[in-house]
Amino acid sequence: MTENLDPKLIGKYTMATWSYKQGEMIALMIHLGHRLGLYKAMDGAGLVTPEDLANLTGLHQRWLKEWLRSQAAAQLIKSQDGETFLFEPEAAEILAREDSPKFSAGAFAVVRPSEVVDGIADSFRTGLGLNYDGLGSESAQHVEGMLGPMTKALLLPTIIPNLSGVTEKLENGARVVDVGCGGGMVIDMLSEAFPASTYVGYDPSERAIELASKRLSGRDNVELQLAGGEELPDSGDIDLVITFDCLHDMPRPDLAMKAIRGAIKDDGTWLIKDIKSSSNWEDNLKNPMLAMMYATSVGSCLQSAMSEPEAFGLGTLGLNPDVAEQMTSDAGFTRFTMHDFQDPTNLYYEVRP
Numbered sequence: 640m641t642e643n644l645d646p647k648l649i650g651k652y653t654m655a656t657w658s659y660k661q662g663e664m665i666a667l668m669i670h671l672g673h674r675l676g677l678y679k680a681m682d683g684a685g686l687v688t689p690e691d692l693a694n695l696t697g698l699h700q701r702w703l704k705e706w707l708r709s710q711a712a713a714q715l716i717k718s719q720d721g722e723t724f725l726f727e728p729e730a731a732e733i734l735a736r737e738d739s740p741k742f743s744a745g746a747f748a749v750v751r752p753s754e755v756v757d758g759i760a761d762s763f764r765t766g767l768g769l770n771y772d773g774l775g776s777e778s779a780q781h782v783e784g785m786l787g788p789m790t791k792a793l794l795l796p797t798i799i800p801n802l803s804g805v806t807e808k809l810e811n812g813a814r815v816v817d818v819g820c821g822g823g824m825v826i827d828m829l830s831e832a833f834p835a836s837t838y839v840g841y842d843p844s845e846r847a848i849e850l851a852s853k854r855l856s857g858r859d860n861v862e863l864q865l866a867g868g869e870e871l872p873d874s875g876d877i878d879l880v881i882t883f884d885c886l887h888d889m890p891r892p893d894l895a896m897k898a899i900r901g902a903i904k905d906d907g908t909w910l911i912k913d914i915k916s917s918s919n920w921e922d923n924l925k926n927p928m929l930a931m932m933y934a935t936s937v938g939s940c941l942q943s944a945m946s947e948p949e950a951f952g953l954g955t956l957g958l959n960p961d962v963a964e965q966m967t968s969d970a971g972f973t974r975f976t977m978h979d980f981q982d983p984t985n986l987y988y989e990v991r992p
């Protein structure tokens with residue numbers, strides 16, 4: 640049988656495939672720009688030549704010239720002639736300014752080692768994914784690079800004040816647990832803003848707890864536990880439980896949710912941040928970053944969510960509002976309020992017993 644291949648479709652799939660290869664190579668260039676301080680050096684420098692950038696950074700001019708041209712070709716830096724280059728302040732917001740909520744270069748800081756890629760391929764054969772420690776020595780830093788800027792921008796000015804009664808409790812001294820605390824950024828911010836409260840961070844990743852321990856060392860009101868959310872004690876005395884971007888990573892989020900119900904006070908609050916997604920495929924298709932989200936699932940979130948036998952395997956887009964409401968109700972919570980805090984990637988749920 641002969642196949643009649645449509646040349647237009649061949650062209651379409653060729654372009655789509657190679658544009659992802661281009662993305663991979665440009666991602667490496669962004670990694671270098673961030674790692675070598677090139678974006679920071681160019682922020683506010685006006686029109687620069689490779690020689691100027693060499694003077695600003697002490698780096699080799701020939702490499703800088705090729706890098707600048709790659710950035711101009713990628714439309715991240717402007718150049719009319721390939722000799723002089725302008726890094727606009729709007730681009731600096733995304734690539735150079737770490738305090739900006741839009742800062743994104745941190746997401747390129749960690750390059751995956753080949754053994755992690757081998758492990759990801761193996762998960763297709765065995766069914767078992769890699770947990771966060773298996774995802775590379777800098778997995779916790781990688782997470783922070785992706786999620787940190789939005790957390791920094793929204794947590795204190797927007798998220799906490801919108802939760803019913805939570806600011807007052809934190810000011811007066813509340814018991815707070817951050818489940819899946821990662822490198823401890825949320826505890827860091829809250830414990831500085833509300834020093835009368837006490838904080839316990841739980842995470843089963845040694846690398847995450849190591850990073851959090853370094854960041855939070857010397858804080859008397861902070862404790863860290865190398866353990867999953869399902870191991871929370873049934874104490875019934877926690878005022879605020881936080882789960883940020885981690886329920887969909889858990890092999891058994893149902894068990895963690897039940898444990899949270901046992902740990903939380905009857906008038907306590909559970910704050911969930913999870914990926915903005917829908918149970919409807921067509922709604923998800925409206926997300927211009929959907930391909931990246933599913934690829935992130937295969938490469939990270941689903942890995943962790945399948946890292947034990949008998950896992951739920953939610954993955955990056957698995958905890959949509961319908962699933963979240965049903966699962967929290969199954970765990971014994973009766974109140975469920977969804978907040979959209981102008982975070983392009985996440986929704987927030989205020990859940991109460």
Ligand SMILES: C[S@@+](CC[C@H](N)C(=O)[O-])C[C@H]1O[C@@H](n2cnc3c(N)ncnc32)[C@H](O)[C@@H]1O
Nearest residue numbers: 771782819820821844847867868883884885889
């Ligand atoms: C995407 S990271 C989010 C970290 C942090 N909450 C943040 O917003 O930056 C997901 C975290 O969930 C943790 N995790 C995985 N399984 C878990 C479990 N069973 N209980 C608690 N945390 C878990 C991972 O180790 C990882 O640190």
